[in-house]
Amino acid sequence: MSIKNLSKETVRIISSGQVITSITSVVKELVENSIDAKATNIECKLVGGGFTSIIVKDNGIGIPLNDRQFIGHRHCTSKLPDGSFDNISKLTTYGFRGEALNSICTISQSFSIETRTKEDIIGKMYNFDHMGNIVSETPTNTTIGTTVQIIKIFYNTPVRKFSFKHSGNISNKISKRKVNATFNNNNVEWHSIICNSTMDSIKHLFGSDLTSQLQSIKKTYSFDNEESDDTEEESIDENNIKNKLINEDDNFSKNIEFNAILYKPNVDPEKYWRSSTDRIFFYVNKRPIQLSLMPTFKEILKLIKQKSFQLSNTESSGNKKYPFVFLDITLPTNTIDINIEPSKMKIMFHYPQRIIDLIDKLTDEIYPPPKLNMEIPLIFSNK
Ligand SMILES: Nc1ncnc2c1ncn2[C@@H]1O[C@H](COP(=O)(O)OP(=O)(O)OP(=O)(O)O)[C@@H](O)[C@H]1O
Ligand SMILES: [Mg+2]
Incomplete structure (x- = not known):
């Protein structure tokens, strides 16, 4: 033809x-x-x-x-x-x-x-x-x-x-x-x-029972990693370029802010988790993001699921389900590209690993890993 x-x-x-x-x-x-x-x-x-x-x-x-x-x-x-x-x-x-x-x-x-x-x-x-x-x-x-x-x-x-x-x-x-x-x-x-408020909206749409299981978290981290030490996996070069990019224009914020509403620790997955992702809301700089279009958000969801599930003390099939998630990430506008596809439901992070590392840190604070309760066997003791 x-x-x-x-x-x-x-x-x-x-x-x-x-x-x-x-x-x-x-x-x-x-x-x-x-x-x-x-x-x-x-x-x-x-x-x-x-x-x-x-x-x-x-x-x-x-x-x-x-x-x-x-x-x-x-x-x-x-x-x-x-x-x-x-x-x-x-x-x-x-x-x-x-x-x-x-x-x-x-x-x-x-x-x-x-x-x-x-x-x-x-x-x-x-x-x-x-x-x-x-x-x-x-x-x-x-x-x-x-x-x-x-x-x-x-x-x-x-x-x-x-x-x-x-x-x-x-x-x-x-x-x-x-x-x-x-x-x-x-x-x-x-x-x-x-x-x-966002919590009011959630209550209006999903009811007070679900809302009573939620907690609101706001956390700000430095984008250029001045105060934290969790970018070890990134190469020196990437850090240098990133710091230059963030610092070269003083009009840009240098922070990443996480505004999250997540389940409290120990919420019963059997009762409150869902088999579909219809109660998962991701935003970047207040722009709604379509989960299925973004591997970084799939990774973030995996982290939130893992950390909250490990505290749930349940053997249930909850792991195949999804918790409620509202997460708005506010970060410097010159570290994302919003012009990726026509529906504007997908963006590109210049430093996705940095976001994932920070979510890892944030979720550890919200859902502290269970302490291993291991008694030291007498045989290894000095006495
Ligand atoms: N509800 C509204 N109130 C005022 N102006 C509007 C409204 N809806 C559309 N417009 C005007 O019409 C223009 C075209 O709207 P349209 O949604 O097609 O494009 P856009 O919003 O500029 O970009 P995009 O295609 O990314 O949404 C807008 O730029 C705006 O000037
Ligand atoms: Mg428009």
């Missing part, structure tokens, strides 16, 4: 599949846009599990008039400072690729946005075509903020729609996304939920 140029429409449908991987990922992208727009109230409605319609309404700053023609266009973003990749380490937003709304336009039957900023006398509703162009606008009576409405997502990708429809409980997955939103911005309301 001879080589042919794919049509633009085909290219757009193919690449949209890398950004929009499920209904959950649509909600994630829209909620992240709302948080980026400084919303403190976000409402989400899904009809037919999201396949019929998805509406996300926020009270953020709205979209300025001059920007509206670009919002549906691919690679148009207001978030990357000066539009330059050099500034990627200065990002303070979730979004930066300018792909999400265009991808959604491509694969939904109808896409509209209603928005109003504080400068606008009235709001406006815009309808978009599959290319992300505005095809109509109507004045509306709306408050400041933005509402995105999507009708029949995946209507032109029936295979994707079928496989997502049969890929498990969507409301569970949305609830996980809900946790992501509330965990990362404690003032965000979801419907009528107000969560003042």
